[in-house]
Amino acid sequence: MRFRGRFRLLLLPQLAVAVVLFAQAGAAASPAGAYSTITPEGIGAHIAEIQGPRSGTGDEANRAKLNEVAGYIRDLLAVDGLVVIEDPVNFVGRTFPNIVGMLTGTTCPEKTLIVGAHYDGVSSGPGADDNASGVAAMLEVARVLSAQPLQASVDFAAFSFEEAGLVGSSQMAAAAESADRELLGMINFDMIAYTCDEPGCQDYPEGMEPVRSTGDFLSVVGNSNSALLLNQFVAASAAAVPGLVVLPLEVQGNGETLPDVRRADHAPFWDHGYQALFVTDTADLRNPNYHLSTDELGTLNLQFAADTANAAAAAVVEALTADANGDGRADVCGDVTVGGSAESPQPESSVESGTDESSTPDAVFLAILAAAGVAVLAAAGAWLAVRRGSR
Numbered sequence: 459m460r461f462r463g464r465f466r467l468l469l470l471p472q473l474a475v476a477v478v479l480f481a482q483a484g485a486a487a488s489p490a491g492a493y494s495t496i497t498p499e500g501i502g503a504h505i506a507e508i509q510g511p512r513s514g515t516g517d518e519a520n521r522a523k524l525n526e527v528a529g530y531i532r533d534l535l536a537v538d539g540l541v542v543i544e545d546p547v548n549f550v551g552r553t554f555p556n557i558v559g560m561l562t563g564t565t566c567p568e569k570t571l572i573v574g575a576h577y578d579g580v581s582s583g584p585g586a587d588d589n590a591s592g593v594a595a596m597l598e599v600a601r602v603l604s605a606q607p608l609q610a611s612v613d614f615a616a617f618s619f620e621e622a623g624l625v626g627s628s629q630m631a632a633a634a635e636s637a638d639r640e641l642l643g644m645i646n647f648d649m650i651a652y653t654c655d656e657p658g659c660q661d662y663p664e665g666m667e668p669v670r671s672t673g674d675f676l677s678v679v680g681n682s683n684s685a686l687l688l689n690q691f692v693a694a695s696a697a698a699v700p701g702l703v704v705l706p707l708e709v710q711g712n713g714e715t716l717p718d719v720r721r722a723d724h725a726p727f728w729d730h731g732y733q734a735l736f737v738t739d740t741a742d743l744r745n746p747n748y749h750l751s752t753d754e755l756g757t758l759n760l761q762f763a764a765d766t767a768n769a770a771a772a773a774v775v776e777a778l779t780a781d782a783n784g785d786g787r788a789d790v791c792g793d794v795t796v797g798g799s800a801e802s803p804q805p806e807s808s809v810e811s812g813t814d815e816s817s818t819p820d821a822v823f824l825a826i827l828a829a830a831g832v833a834v835l836a837a838a839g840a841w842l843a844v845r846r847g848s849r
């Protein structure tokens with residue numbers, strides 16, 4: 459997660475554009491349960507290996523550690539049987555690669571969903587939450603999904619130079635658009651392992667009354683173009699990991715007026731027109747160890763991290779196997795027409811949104827919460843009630 463800039467001044471009512479998502483229950487049963495095998499121990503083992511100062515712009519010890527972590531990621535993705543490629547990323551005279559493990563789809567391999575996390579860190583701390591936790595989740599999702607390829611392809615990506623300004627992810631997103639790659643979307647883990655139970659531990663923007671004082675929920679943020687993927691994530695998570703409180707949030711446009719939700723590697727994918735989700739524990743709005751020497755494994759909630767990874771694995775399965783017309787061909791692969799060509803379906807959203815609502819006091823309030831990278835629990839509670847009532 460990048461360091462926060464001068465964002466608070468932008469939180470003016472007239473800039474309010476966010477609408478909390480009221481996801482609707484998916485009708486189809488999800489096969490995701492079969493993939494819910496990620497454990498706290500598995501997550502913790504990765505974090506133990508990865509944590510340590512590893513800034514790509516840091517001193518020799520930092521760079522040696524970053525190289526070691528790159529090797530760890532590369533080796534594990536290869537063990538999963540994935541084809542692993544490295545794409546060099548250059549920044550201020552240093553080079554660290556984006557590392558990608560490719561899982562080839564069985565029906566439409568040319569279409570790809572990316573599951574990513576940045577593997578660099580800051581020199582000021584071990585970066586267990588930021589972002590060894592996200593890399594651990596990515597590696598575990600790769601492990602469980604590689605056992606059974608889906609109809610479309612999945613790229614498991616570890617980005618470099620995130621802390622320097624989203625450099626690695628920006629390079630990948632730009633290259634994808636230049637090459638006209640058919641990216642189905644991107645799911646970004648950035649800080650997914652810290653929770654807090656003490657009242658008042660969840661931070662909110664200055665002047666705002668907290669709607670929930672504890673930080674025990676997962677925030678998943680999408681822009682308006684990502685509504686389909688966001689809806690799928692919420693539905694799959696609820697089915698596969700019902701105990702995980704997921705607060706989805708949809709921001710309009712590419713989140714330009716809510717810079718706090720653009721502080722990680724999903725943002726370049728939004729900017730290049732792809733669906734992308736930001737999966738996070740809300741970073742420094744919750745974790746007091748952010749970018750400090752105390753961001754250590756022992757401070758983390760590994761069950762929460764495992765739940766998050768399982769939810770994401772289920773979401774990937776949901777996104778790549780959804781088959782509305784039941785013809786056995788996943789919606790993302792398109793339906794084969796009489797002429798033999800495939801057409802991609804238009805994404806359909808069940809998200810409640812609209813600019814008319816953005817000027818109401820509630821919408822303004824939600825927008826400010828959105829800037830904090832969190833959503834309103836009351837909204838999620840209402841959604842969960844709908845969800846449970848539908849079962």
Ligand SMILES: [Zn+2]
Binds near residue numbers: 459621749
């Ligand atoms: Zn960070």
